[in-house]
Amino acid sequence: MPTTLRLGLVYAALYVGSAASTPFMPVWLSEKGLTGAQVGLVLSLPMLFQILTSPALALWADRFRLRRTPIAWLAAGTCLTYLALAGLDGLPALALVWLLAASLYLALPPLIDVIALSRAQAEGFNYGLPRGMGSAAYIGAAIATGALVTA
Structure with a gap:
């Protein structure tokens, strides 16, 4: 399987779940009994803490010889x-658990980008192709989920 397709599938897998769940997370949290202010707090925590969590997870990931190893651990943790x-x-x-889940998830794209950019340079393909496949998967999943919920 060509590297561009493999990387495109990795990006697609990363973004399909996000596209399908992100619009509905506030509703789900409300169904769990949280008020609007509490939902806003829960959803904003990962962004507020990202200044700490992203560098910490990047330093942790840099300790691995293979770049895919921390990606696998972060994906499993997510x-x-x-x-x-x-x-x-x-x-x-x-x-607390949303903060952890989202922080682990938010560390994945930059690590995958490192691999994709490195492979693109080494193999001479355009990095935008696999990244674009991920974006297309995000759009497709968002449309499909919306249609499913509407039906």
């Missing part, structure tokens, strides 16, 4: 923490 959200109630638990 999946596990998103799954953990399903069984939680209450502001403190939801806020």
Whole structure:
């Protein structure tokens, strides 16, 4: 399988879940009993803490010889923490686990970009092609999810 297609599938996998869930996360948190202000707080925490979490996770990732190793660990951690959200109630638990899940997720794109840019330079392909595949998957997933919810 060509590198551009493999990387495009990685980007697509990364962005499909985000596109399908992001518009509905506020509604889900409301259904969990949070007020509008609490929903806003929970959803903003990862952005507020990103100034600390992103550099810390990048330093951690730089300790691995293979770039894909921390990506695999972060992806697994992201999946596990998103799954953990399903069984939680209450502001403190939801806020803490959402902060962890989103922080792990937000560390993934830059690490994947490092691999994609390196491979693009080494193999002579345009980095925009696999990245564009991820963006197209995001748009497709957002449209499909909206259509599914509407139906």
